[in-house]
Amino acid sequence: MISWxxxxxxxxxxxxxxxxxxxxxGAAEGVVIQxxxxxxxxxxxxxxxxxxxxxxxxxxxxxxxxxxxxxxQISFVIALALSAAMDPYTAGHKKTLKWPNDVLIDxxxxxxxxxxxxxxxxxxxxxxxxxxxxxxxxxxxxxIGLQQVAGEKRLAVHRFRxxxxxQIADYYESWKTTGFEPVRRDWLKxxxxxxHKISARLPDRTEKGIFRDLGPDGxxxxxxxxxxxxxxxxxxVFF
Numbered sequence: 001m002i003s004w005x006x007x008x009x010x011x012x013x014x015x016x017x018x019x020x021x022x023x024x025x026g027a028a029e030g031v032v033i034q035x036x037x038x039x040x041x042x043x044x045x046x047x048x049x050x051x052x053x054x055x056x057x058x059x060x061x062x063x064x065x066x067x068x069x070x071x072x073q074i075s076f077v078i079a080l081a082l083s084a085a086m087d088p089y090t091a092g093h094k095k096t097l098k099w100p101n102d103v104l105i106d107x108x109x110x111x112x113x114x115x116x117x118x119x120x121x122x123x124x125x126x127x128x129x130x131x132x133x134x135x136x137x138x139x140x141x142x143x144i145g146l147q148q149v150a151g152e153k154r155l156a157v158h159r160f161r162x163x164x165x166x167q168i169a170d171y172y173e174s175w176k177t178t179g180f181e182p183v184r185r186d187w188l189k190x191x192x193x194x195x196h197k198i199s200a201r202l203p204d205r206t207e208k209g210i211f212r213d214l215g216p217d218g219x220x221x222x223x224x225x226x227x228x229x230x231x232x233x234x235x236x237v238f239f
Contacts, residue, residue, distance in 0.1 A: 002169045004060075006032040006161075013040035016114065016131040019059035023118065023127040027061055034058040034161065054137035055145070056157050056164075062128040062172070071117055071125040072218050073180045074172070075101045076187045078113050078130055081167040083190060085160065086110075089150040096192035099211075099220045099237055103134075104192055108144040110135050136160065184214050193239045198222065202235040211237075 005028070012018060012035040019033045035058075038051035051057050064071055079097050086095060086103065096104045101113035114131035136155050139145035147155050175183055188194065191214070199208045200222060212229065213221040219231040 001173060002030045002062075003028075004030050004032055004165050004169070006034060008158075009033070009035045011035060011037050011039065014038055014131075015057055015059040016116065016129060019061055019129045019131070020116065020118075023061050023129060029061055029063040032058055032060040032165070036157075051133065052138040052140070054157070055139075056132070056134040056136055056161055058161060059129055059131040060165075060168075062130060064125055064128055064176075066125055067123070068117065068119070068125055069217055070180075071115075071128055073175065073183065074128060074130070075113060075115050076180075076183050076214075076218055077171050077175045078115075078132070078168060079103065080183060080186055080190075081171040082111055082113070082132070082134070082164060084171070085164040085167045086146060089146050089153055089155065091151075093149045095190065097187055097190045098192040098239075099214070100218065102192075105144050105146075105149055107192075108142070110139070110144050110146060132164075134160070134164075180216065180218075184216070184218075188214055193237075196239065199238045200232050200235045201238070202232065207232070 015033040015035050015038065022031050037053050038057050079101055082103055083095060083097060090105060093106050098104055102109055103111040111134040116129045117125050118127040120126040135143050135145040136157055137145055137147050193211050196211060198211045199206055207222060209222040209224045211220060212223045215221055215231050219233040221229050221231055223229055
């Protein structure tokens with residue numbers, strides 16, 4: 001089981017950058033970098049992550065020592081852990097997981113996940129830095145905060161962080177033992193837009209079709225108009 005080592009800062013440019021630095025310094029698996037605000041937070045594809053006081057911003061280091069294709073599965077492992085940590089606060093609301101790594105509440109984004117890897121000379125993922133942003137008390141425009149849907153249950157950022165880290169450790173250990181298939185099945189039960197029309201913006205084109213499945217490598221399986229299936233492993237998906 002992971003032993004978490006948490007460092008908390010009042011303000012950072014990006015928790016991800018500090019966690020990457022710790023990894024390069026040889027830190028053990030389980031180091032957590034949290035900041036109360038970020039001045040240069042980022043999401044996937046270099047998108048800005050607005051980071052006001054009142055939300056959870058953290059990055060942590062894993063050392064899975066696996067091949068890159070297996071490391072890609074960890075995004076779904078973390079999404080399930082985050083969803084489980086949110087469960088006590090989302091009764092009466094619809095929580096869904098948007099491929100590949102967002103959590104939505106009532107169709108509005110509440111949290112996002114960013115993964116960055118480092119390979120050994122043998123091509124093994126020796127460091128995986130997971131960045132997370134969870135809107136709790138200060139959701140930006142067109143986003144939703146967990147406290148908004150929690151009713152009378154009061155959320156403290158640090159307490160939610162600790163609850164989340166427990167779930168991450170459990171799901172991560174389970175994945176290492178049982179593999180991706182249980183993760184895939186559980187993720188699909190919460191998948192946003194499954195069997196609905198989507199468009200996918202790929203590096204060289206845009207495809208439109210129906211979201212049908214999640215592949216064994218975490219790729220999104222889309223059914224095109226002619227009935228053929230394609231697998232999307234990188235890109236932006238719109239519903």
